Amino acid sequence: MGRGEREAVARGGRLCEAAHAVVADHARAVDAVRAALEPICEDLAQRELDAIPVARLRDVTEGRLRLGEVEKGGFRTVREVLDAGPYRLRQIPGVGQQTAAQTVAAARQIAEAVRDTVAVHIDVDRPEPRITALVAALHVLVEAGPDARRAVDAAAALVERLGPLVTEARPASGRLRMLIAGQSRRERALAAVVEIRRLTAEAEQHGVPELLAQASVDLLRGPASDIAALVDFELRSAEYYSLLAEISGRRPDPAASEGFLPDDVAERVRAQTLDDTHRRVSLRGYQAFGARFTLAQRRVILGDEMGLGKTIQAIAALAHLAAEGQSHFMVVCPASVLINWTREIDKRSTLRAMPLHGPDRHEAFADWKGRGGVGVTTFDALRGFPVPGGGELGMLVVDEAHYVKNPQARRSMTVTEWAEHCDRVVFLTGTPMENRVSEFRNLVAVLQPGLADAIGDRAGVAGSKAFRKAVAPAYLRRNQQDVLTELPALQHTDEWEELSPSDEDAYREAVGAGNFMAMRRAAYARPEKSAKLNRLREIVAEAAENGLKVVVFSQFRDVLGVVKDALGESRDAVDGALFGPLSGSVPPVRRQQLVDEFAAAPGHAVLLAQIEAGGVGLNMQAASVVVICEPQIKPTVEHQAVARTHRMGQVRSVRVHRLLATGGVDERMVRMLENKARLFDAYARRSAVAESTPDAVDVSDVALARRIVEEEQARLGTGGHEEPAGSQ
Structure with a gap:
C-alpha cells in the first residue's frame, strides 16, 4: 500500500x-x-x-x-x-x-x-x-x-x-x-x-x-x-x-411526431443513436427523430412543414456523423439561403462552415477539400466542382429540393451525379408531396430508384396516410398541428441575403447621395435582379403550398408597390388573393375592411401593409407567416407589427422572416440596435407608456442615420450631399 x-x-x-x-x-x-x-x-x-x-x-x-x-x-x-x-x-x-x-x-x-x-x-x-x-x-x-x-x-x-x-x-x-x-x-x-x-x-x-x-x-x-x-x-x-x-x-402523439411511419421503419429509426458532441442546441423530440431518420434510412426526403426546423435536423445529422469521424459534408441550396445556412451551422454546431460561392469559390473548394467541414454552395456553383470519389463525402444535403424535380434540368443532373457518389443524401423541402406524385417520384428516383419504380401515379389519391406508408422508407413529413403541443410559438428567422450586382449599384448610388432612406430600400430599387425580392417570392410560394396566409410589412410605400407587382405576376402560378397595400393614406375604416377580407379569404392569401399603419390597432391573427422587408429603426415598431398577428385568437405558430442584406446598412442597423440596453427596452416596451409612445425608448432616427451614412461612405469610398434621415 x-x-x-x-x-x-x-x-x-x-x-x-x-x-x-x-x-x-x-x-x-x-x-x-x-x-x-x-x-x-x-x-x-x-x-x-x-x-x-x-x-x-x-x-x-x-x-x-x-x-x-x-x-x-x-x-x-x-x-x-x-x-x-x-x-x-x-x-x-x-x-x-x-x-x-x-x-x-x-x-x-x-x-x-x-x-x-x-x-x-x-x-x-x-x-x-x-x-x-x-x-x-x-x-x-x-x-x-x-x-x-x-x-x-x-x-x-x-x-x-x-x-x-x-x-x-x-x-x-x-x-x-x-x-x-x-x-x-x-x-x-x-x-x-x-x-x-x-x-x-x-x-x-x-x-x-x-x-x-x-x-x-x-x-x-x-x-x-x-x-x-x-x-x-x-x-x-x-x-x-x-x-x-x-x-x-x-409530448405530441408519438405516431404523429414520427410521421405515421410503419412500425418496422419507426423501430429502426428509434434504434438509431444520435451523438450530440458537436451540437450546440437541444432538439425537440420530433426533431431528434427526424435527424435519426436521415441517419437510419441514409437516402431520404425530410419534408416537414415550414417552421418545424428542417435545417437544425440536418445539422444534427451532420454533427452525429462528424462525431463518428466523417470530415467532409456538402449543403446545396438556392443562393438566397446560402448565408443563412452558414450562420446556422456556425450557431448550432461546432462544425466548420465553408461558403463555396462567388468569384473565389474554387479556392474555397480547394480549402474545403484539404481541411474538411461543411461546404455550402448553390445549385449553379455545384456544376463547377469536381464530383467527389466514393466514400469521400459524409453526407449531401439538398435544401429546397423541389428545385431538382425536373430530371432534365442541368441542376437536377448535377445533384444526381453527386448523389450517386455519396452514401448519405438528404433532400429538404417544405412542399407537400401527396398531390405531386410524379414530381415526388423524380426526387425519390435520385435517392432510392427501386422505391421510385414502386410508386404509382395514383399513390397520392389513396390518402395521405396510405401515401406515407408507401413511401415511408424515403419520406418523413410532420405538420405543426401534429407535433407542437403548446399554443402558438413565435419563431424569428433573419434571412440574410447577398445583394445582386444591380442591388449593389443602386446601394452605392444611395450611399454616394448620403440618402439613408434610399440606402434602406436600395435592395428593391431594381426588382428584376433583387435578391431580397427573390427570397420573398420563395417564402410566399412555400406558404402558398401549405395554405398559409402571409403579411408583408415595409416602412416604404414604394417597396410595397414593388412587392405587389412581383407577387401579382406570380398569382397565376400561386393560387391566393393579394390585398393592399394598407398604408397611412388608407382611411381607418377601409384598413379594417382590408384585414377582414384578408381573414375571410379561403386558404392562402397575402396582405401588404406599411409597418406603422398595419402595426397599430389592427388584428391580423389569420396570418401564420410575417415578412419584414427591411430592419426597422425603432424596434418597438417591429414588435408591435408582429404582435398584430401573434396574439390571442391565433391558432397556429407565427413565423417571422426579416429580410436583411449583408455588408451594408441592414447589417449596421442590426448590430447597433442589438448593442442597445436590451433589458431596458424590454421593460419599457411592456409598460403602458411605451405602448402609447414608443418614441420614448427608441434611439434617435437622425443620429443613427447620420452615423450609418458616414460609415458606409467611408467603407465604399463615396461621398456627397447627405439628405435628411426622414427622406422618403
Missing part, C-alpha cells in the same frame, strides 16, 4: 463527489420547473373542467350513469362534481351511494385526461407571477444547454460505475485500514484501485472533470432578473417549449 493507491482513491472520490453534485443540481433544477408548472397546469385544468357540462359524464360510462337527479340538484359542471365529492352528492334526494361514487369516479377520470392534455402558453407581453417563475426556472436549464445534459449523462454513468469502486477501494486509502482488512478484502480493494485509475484517466482524457465543473456552475446560476429570463424566452422560445414538454411529459 503506497501513496499512489491513496492518491488514486482520493481522485476517484473527488470525481465521484463532483458527479453526485451535478446529478443533484440537475434534479433540483428540474424539480424547480415542476414546482412552478404544477399550479399553472392545475389552474388550467380547473378552468377546463369548469367548462365541461355534467352530461359529459355519461360518455365516460357509455350512458349507464343516471345524472338526472344530480343535474336537478344544481350541479352544472364536472368541476362542481369534483368539488362536492360523494358525501355532498348523497345529500341530493334520489342520489344513492353507488350513483354518487360512480359520478365522482367518472369526473375524476375526465379530470385525469384533462390534466394530461392541458398546454401551457407563455405570454411574455402579459407575464403574471406564476408564468414568470416558470420561465425563470426553465431559463436555468436552457442556459446550461446541451453541455449540461452531456454532463448529467456522464455524471450518472460515473456515479453508477465509480461509486461502488470507491467504496470497495476504501481500505486502500490508509495503511491501518489495509492491515486490519482481510486478505480477500485487500485483493478486492487493490482491484478496485486499478479500475478507478482506468476510469479517472478515461474521464480526464475526455475532459469530464471540466464538463462537470462547468455544469455545476451553470445549473446553480439563475437569470440576472425576471426580465432577463423573459427576454431570453422571446429569443429562443422553441428551446423553452421543448424543455417544458420534456419535463411535463406532455
